[in-house]
Amino acid sequence: MVSSTRFMGRHDWANDEAPSIPAPVPGRLRVLIGRSAVIVLVIGILSWISISLLFNPPPDGPLEVQSVELSSAPAAPQGKGSPDSFTDKPAATGTTQLNTEPSGSSASGPTDKLILHVIGAVKTPGVYELEPGSRVRDAVSSAGGLNSNAAPENINLAAQVTDGQQVRIPKRGENPLPAAAVPDPPASETTPASDASTQGQPDASGSKININTADSTALQVLPGIGPALAQRIIDFRQSNGAFTSVVELDAVSGIGPALLGKIRDRVEFK
Known part of the structure; x- marks a missing residue:
């Protein structure tokens, strides 16, 4: 039997193989790998842009910029919950009209x-x-x-x-005077033919005109009395009764002192 001591001896640790450790990557290699990644990324981005422009080209001509008109007037504050706060109101434009008409009695004219x-x-x-x-x-x-x-x-x-x-x-002792100087009637109210032929002259019969019974035709024989004035004399006579003197004729619109002087000797009151 061989003794076990023959095979026993010292362990040679120096000759044992050490565990394998991966060698570190050199720094230059790391730089090359980083640059390659950046180049690949840039190429990818450019390729995406090229493809996008190919299938969706930009419109021809300059781009139109839409202008938005802004109102300089500040918006009026709206109460919370009010109906106007939920609607858009256009800004007031134009000028305010001022009332330049005079007020009071001055605006009513003369x-x-x-x-x-x-x-x-x-x-x-x-x-x-x-x-x-x-x-x-x-x-x-x-x-x-x-x-x-x-x-x-x-x-x-x-x-x-x-x-x-x-x-x-008039005062006591003075001659009777007409109450008011009323303007003579306009020329359209007189009959030129009768005025020219009978002014200051008696009528053909030589008798006076009875103011209280004469009709329109008879009254127009008197100087200065036309159809309109003759009718006013008749209307006044019917409304106020018979005349009693020449002075009362002055109350008829259109008869003044001048006309009374013309007919004073041509009329009578019966």
Whole structure:
């Protein structure tokens, strides 16, 4: 039996093979690998861009830039929950119209009142304003009434006055005067043929015209009286009764002192 001691001895550790360890990669190799990766990435990106442009080319011509009009006016604050806060309101444009018309009585134009000069036997003579359609009695009342020297029987207090007229109230002892100077009727109201042939002359029969019974044709024989004025005399006679004197004819619209002087000796009252 061989002794086991023959095979036993010291272990030679120096001759044992060491475990294999991978050798480190050189630094230059790492740089080359990094550059290759970047080049591959760039080539991929360029290829993607080329393919995109090939299948989806950009439009020809310059690109149009849409302009958006901005309003400089600040938006009015809206209350929370109000209906207007949920709707868009266009900004107010244009100019504000100012009311340049005069206000008050100045915008109504000239006044419609009558301005008269009252003189003679009144308490306070002067210039007064009366309403349209006023009579001589209204002018006398505006002047304070008749004084103690007035002769009202010599004037027609019912005569209608006109704007710009002078009303003279006669005193006792003075000759009767017409109540107001009413303008002569316009030429269209007179008959030129009869006026030229009969002015200052009696009619063919030599008799006077009865104002209280004459019709329109008979009245037109008088100088200065045409169809319109003759009809006004008839209407006044029917509304106010028969005339009693020449002075009362002054109350008829269109008859003034000048016309009364023409017909004074041509009329009668029965």
